[in-house]
Amino acid sequence: MDAESFADRSLSQAFALGARTHASSWAAVSSQVRAGTQRLAQLHEQGLRFGEHLRAHGIGPGDIVAVQLPAWIEWMIAAVGIAHAGAVLLPVVSIYGAKELRFILAQSGAKLIVTPDRWRKADYAQTLAEVGRLPALATHVMIGDAAPGTVPWEAMLAPIAVGPAAPRSPDALALLVYTSGTTADPKGVKHSARTILSEIDAVAWSRRDLGAEVAFCPWPPGHVAGALQLMRFLVTGTPVVLMDQWEPGEAAMLVEKYRIVSSSFTPFHLSGLLDAAERDGRDLSSLRSCMVGAAPVPPTLITRCSAQGLKTYRCYGSSEHPTVTTGHPDDIMEKRLTTEGLPMRGTELDFVDDDGQRVPEGMEGELVVRGPELFLGYLDDSLNSAAFLPGGWFRTGDIGRLDQDGFLMITDRKKDVIIRGGENISSREVEDLLFAHPAIAEAAVVAAPDERMGEIVCAYVVPRPGASVDLESVRTHFAQAGIARQKTPERLIVVDDFPRNSTGKILKHELRAQARAQAGKEAA
Structure with missing residues (x-):
C-alpha cells in the first residue's frame, strides 16, 4: 500500500484494520501499579466498548476528550474509544498540576477527562478541584479508587452494544497535543488522522530493514513522541514495551529481557541507560536502531554508544512536524555524529532569512518544512500567521543548512542566539565545545544580560562524577580549541542537575530567568 492510500482513512478505520491484521501482537507495561501485557485484539475490543460509553456520556464527533495517563494500556484503550466516537484525543502530561491543566482544559474546551486516582505524588481529584469550574468539562473518568463525583474506569468497559464508528474525514481534527512548554504558554498543535498516519507510515518505511521489530518507548504519552509510539502499535501492531516512569536500571533490564530492537x-x-547497563552488566546488543534527539546531542555520547556496539543516530522533529529528518544505523560515523539525518519520505526542507526569503544554497538560514505529517495549525489561530510562510512552509525557529550530501545540520535556535555587542553567537556551538571539556558531563548555554555588551555567554554545567570545573579551566579549554574569545563563557554556574520537563529536555527558559535574576541582583 502506498503512503497516500495508507493515510486516507480515519483513525477508527486504521485502528480497526490494525486489530484485524495484528490481533495477536502485544504491548507490555513496566509499572509499579499497572504492569501487564495485552494483545491488540483484546485491547481494541475494550476500546470499542469505551467509545460506546463515551457516546452515552454525550461525547460525539469533534468533541475534545483529555487523557492524563502515564504509558499504560488504558491510554491506548481510551485512544481507540475516542476515535470510535469520532472525538478528538487530547493527551496531557501526567505530571501536570492545576496551573498547566487549567490552561489546557480551558483553551481546548475538553468535555471529558480520564485520569488515575493517584500516581506518583499527584492526587487527581484534588488537582481537578484546584483547577476550578470549567463550563465545558462535564465528566471525570477515574482509574483506581474513583472519587465521589467521578465515573469509575470499570463502568466505561462494562458490556454494551457496539455500533458502527462515527464517520470522520481523514483531514478532520483527530489529535490535539500541547507543546512541552519550554517557552511561555504551551501551544495547542492540531493533527488529523492523515498527518498522524503519514508520520506512522514514514517511520515504518525508514525502519523497513529491521525485520521483526520490538520497540521500546520511554516517552510519556502526554508528549507527541509517546502518543505516536502508542498509536503506532495500534496501527501497525509493532510489539512495544512501555515504562510509566523512567528508571535507567529498569530500562536496561527491559532491553535485555525483551530483546528490544x-x-x-x-x-x-540514553546516558542513563548506558550507565545502568555498565553498572548492572546488562546486554544491550539487540538494540539495533537507537535514535536520539529532542535536545542537543553530545558527539561524545554517539562515540560512547559506538564503543558498546550501538549504532546511535540523530533525528529532528517537533510537535508540529513529528519527524522531519532521521539518520540510520548504517550511516557513517561522521553523519551520525554531526547531522540530524536525511528528510523523511515526502518531507520538503528549505532555508530562509529573517524576511522569509530563501538563502543561497549551502548558507545557513531558518529551517522551513512542509510535508504530509505537518500539523494543521495551532488551536489559537492568532499564532498561525507568524508560523507559516506562503506555500504552506512551517517556520521551525531553528537555524541550519544541508551538508553536501543532503543531510540536515542544525546549528542553533533563533531564540538561543546570544547577541553580544551586536555579534550573534551560537549557543549550540558553545555547548558542543563544553561537551568536550573533560570535567563536564552536561551543559546548557543561555544569554545573560550585560550592561556593557547587551548580552554575554552564560554557561550552566553539570560536572562529571568526582570532577570539578571553574571558569578559568573553561577559558583555557576554549583558548586551546582556538575559539574566538567572544564565544567563551563569561559566566559559569555549576549545578547538580538542570530543570527538565517530563521527557528530560532542559527547560532553558528557566535558566534564562535565573540568569536575568542574577544579573539584576548584581546590578543592584
Whole structure:
C-alpha cells in the first residue's frame, strides 16, 4: 500500500484494520501499579466498548476528550474509544498540576477527562478541584479508587452494544497535543488522522530493514513522541514495551529481557541507560536502531554508544512536524555524529532569512518544512500567521543548512542566539565545545544580560562524577580549541542537575530567568 492510500482513512478505520491484521501482537507495561501485557485484539475490543460509553456520556464527533495517563494500556484503550466516537484525543502530561491543566482544559474546551486516582505524588481529584469550574468539562473518568463525583474506569468497559464508528474525514481534527512548554504558554498543535498516519507510515518505511521489530518507548504519552509510539502499535501492531516512569536500571533490564530492537531517547535517557547497563552488566546488543534527539546531542555520547556496539543516530522533529529528518544505523560515523539525518519520505526542507526569503544554497538560514505529517495549525489561530510562510512552509525557529550530501545540520535556535555587542553567537556551538571539556558531563548555554555588551555567554554545567570545573579551566579549554574569545563563557554556574520537563529536555527558559535574576541582583 502506498503512503497516500495508507493515510486516507480515519483513525477508527486504521485502528480497526490494525486489530484485524495484528490481533495477536502485544504491548507490555513496566509499572509499579499497572504492569501487564495485552494483545491488540483484546485491547481494541475494550476500546470499542469505551467509545460506546463515551457516546452515552454525550461525547460525539469533534468533541475534545483529555487523557492524563502515564504509558499504560488504558491510554491506548481510551485512544481507540475516542476515535470510535469520532472525538478528538487530547493527551496531557501526567505530571501536570492545576496551573498547566487549567490552561489546557480551558483553551481546548475538553468535555471529558480520564485520569488515575493517584500516581506518583499527584492526587487527581484534588488537582481537578484546584483547577476550578470549567463550563465545558462535564465528566471525570477515574482509574483506581474513583472519587465521589467521578465515573469509575470499570463502568466505561462494562458490556454494551457496539455500533458502527462515527464517520470522520481523514483531514478532520483527530489529535490535539500541547507543546512541552519550554517557552511561555504551551501551544495547542492540531493533527488529523492523515498527518498522524503519514508520520506512522514514514517511520515504518525508514525502519523497513529491521525485520521483526520490538520497540521500546520511554516517552510519556502526554508528549507527541509517546502518543505516536502508542498509536503506532495500534496501527501497525509493532510489539512495544512501555515504562510509566523512567528508571535507567529498569530500562536496561527491559532491553535485555525483551530483546528490544528499536527505541528513541533524549541524551538524558540514553546516558542513563548506558550507565545502568555498565553498572548492572546488562546486554544491550539487540538494540539495533537507537535514535536520539529532542535536545542537543553530545558527539561524545554517539562515540560512547559506538564503543558498546550501538549504532546511535540523530533525528529532528517537533510537535508540529513529528519527524522531519532521521539518520540510520548504517550511516557513517561522521553523519551520525554531526547531522540530524536525511528528510523523511515526502518531507520538503528549505532555508530562509529573517524576511522569509530563501538563502543561497549551502548558507545557513531558518529551517522551513512542509510535508504530509505537518500539523494543521495551532488551536489559537492568532499564532498561525507568524508560523507559516506562503506555500504552506512551517517556520521551525531553528537555524541550519544541508551538508553536501543532503543531510540536515542544525546549528542553533533563533531564540538561543546570544547577541553580544551586536555579534550573534551560537549557543549550540558553545555547548558542543563544553561537551568536550573533560570535567563536564552536561551543559546548557543561555544569554545573560550585560550592561556593557547587551548580552554575554552564560554557561550552566553539570560536572562529571568526582570532577570539578571553574571558569578559568573553561577559558583555557576554549583558548586551546582556538575559539574566538567572544564565544567563551563569561559566566559559569555549576549545578547538580538542570530543570527538565517530563521527557528530560532542559527547560532553558528557566535558566534564562535565573540568569536575568542574577544579573539584576548584581546590578543592584
